[in-house]
Amino acid sequence: MIRFDRASAADDASTSAHTRHLALWSAAVAASLAIGPRAPLYWDSLNYVEQALTGRVGGLLLGRPLFVLASHLATRVALSLGASAWSIELLRHAWLAFAALAAPLAASLARRVGLSPRAAWIAGLLVALSPAGAHTRDAVLTDGAATAMVLLALVVRAGGTSAATVLGSGALVGLAFGLREQAAIHLLTALLVPVPSPRRPVRDALLLGVGFALSAGSLLLLARATNPDYLASIARWMHGMAAERREPRPPGEALSRYLLWLVALSPVALPAAAAWWARSRDRWWPMVVPASLGLLALSRYQDIAFSPRYLLTEFVVATTLPAAAWLDRSLPRRAQLLWIIPSLVLLPLAGHLLDARQRPLRELVAALPRDLQRVPPDSVIVTGQACPAVRLTARIARDHRASWEAAPPRWTTLCPGWSWPADPSARLEDALRQGRPVVLDLRDAAWLGGPQRLRRAELQRFASEHAADPRVISWRDAPAPPR
Secondary structure, eight states: OHHHHHHHHHHHHHHHHHHHHHHHHHHHHHHHHHHSOSSOOSHHHHHHHHHHHHOOOOSSTTOOHHHHHHHHHHHHHHHHTTOOTTOOHHHHHHHHHHHTTHHHHHHHHHHHTTOOHHHHHHHHHHHHTOHHHHHHHTSSOHHHHHHHHHHHHHHHHHTOOOHHHHHHHHHHHHHHHHHOGGGGGHHHHHHHSOOSSOOOHHHHHHHHHHHHHHHHHHHHHHHHHHOTTHHHHHHHHHHHHHHHHTSOOOTTHHHHHHHHHHHHHOTTHHHHHHHHHHSOOOTTGGGGHHHHHHHHHGGGOTTTTTOGGGGHHHHHHHHHHHHHHHHHHHSOGGGTTTTHHHHHHHHHHHHHHHHHHHHHHHHHHHHHHHHHTTSOTTOEEEOSTTHHHHHHHHHHHHHOGGGOOSOOOOOEEEOSSTTOOSOHHHHHHHHHHTTOOEEEEOOGGGOOHHHHHHHHHHHHHHHHHTTTOTTEEEEOOOOOOOO
8 A cells, every 4th residue: 555655756746847847848839939030031040041951961060960951851751741841930930849858957957956846947937938948949049959969968967877878978069969969068068067976087978979970970971971072171161260350349248248138138036146257056067067168268269259158158057056056955945936937028028029129120021032033043142040941942043943934043142251252343234244133122120230231331332333224123211101
């Protein structure tokens, strides 16, 4: 009878945990649907969608091979079942569903390192309700998926000391590396996770390294085998980043944006984690040190002013458990959910503001295939944030001819960024001499941020100088209606 009661209690606890995990996952999905862009608007997102169609790995550091190859497999399955190449909803929702697992995994990790059930619930909600995290999960990006994979690796590592467990944890970090290369820092996090005795630091470090090398190495070899241009793409990335570093940046912009991103990732977790560090710390405190140092190091990343998503993996690992532990101990039981109020207020407000800001670009990108149907197939097309969407449209038009009414495009794109020429007017004049039409997208929504708008100013001068030339096609915003 006693044995039956114990089994029943264990079953109840397991059911409760599963229910909590499902609730946390659902909260993460709901937050992303409330605040997300609902379309691939990030520059990298559009490139990832094209790579999902082609399966060609490369372009960003080591190419995030797991993300690209898994996306390619999912896309091929969807197309074989009758999905349209013009729609990536399945791809977006699939990665959102996977990235949302970070919330229940954060709760599981909290329990495995010894935090209370209430603290585990708090940890999961901190991840689920992160404004920047919610936005990232909905955008076909690697950051949210890498965060979930890292947390899975740490949960596995905290679950035991067997050789298979440690090896598996290292392999999962290797998979996270295949989603985003900076995840490699969490090999050290996995080594420092508190585990049941006995600890074997040397053996565990070796097994973690072997597991990581096997999975990460296999992904890199697969990327090389499926893409003959793979090594050249890494060289191009290094050259492009070096050129970008030489560009002038507004003084103080990177630091001010970095501080803003820390708040955007969680207005609650950051101060709560800082308060935890200022007081007595738990026995698991060493495991958050690597991510904390990585978070500080990323303040020097040259592109940090562009997005908070670059910080997501380090931020979650560095702040979630400390913040949850501090909130659990500091708030009275009757007030245990008061901390959620800032997030619940911020999420719909941020969602409304982001939707208003993103809607013009989202509508522009959605209408781009229709606009491009009327563009001569040998045109040189110059646009801003929508530039990878032009390349994606060309790819679909060439590979899926049945869905494209016009002649197969042979467009050349001129994009802001690494490939922008020192003298764009000379490049465009050369295209005109070759008899190629030039399409200039001068619409406001197509150009985001100061550097891109400087590029548009150059194009506006060229358009003014060639206003009477029928070979120069300018897309402009419709004039505002008279008041």
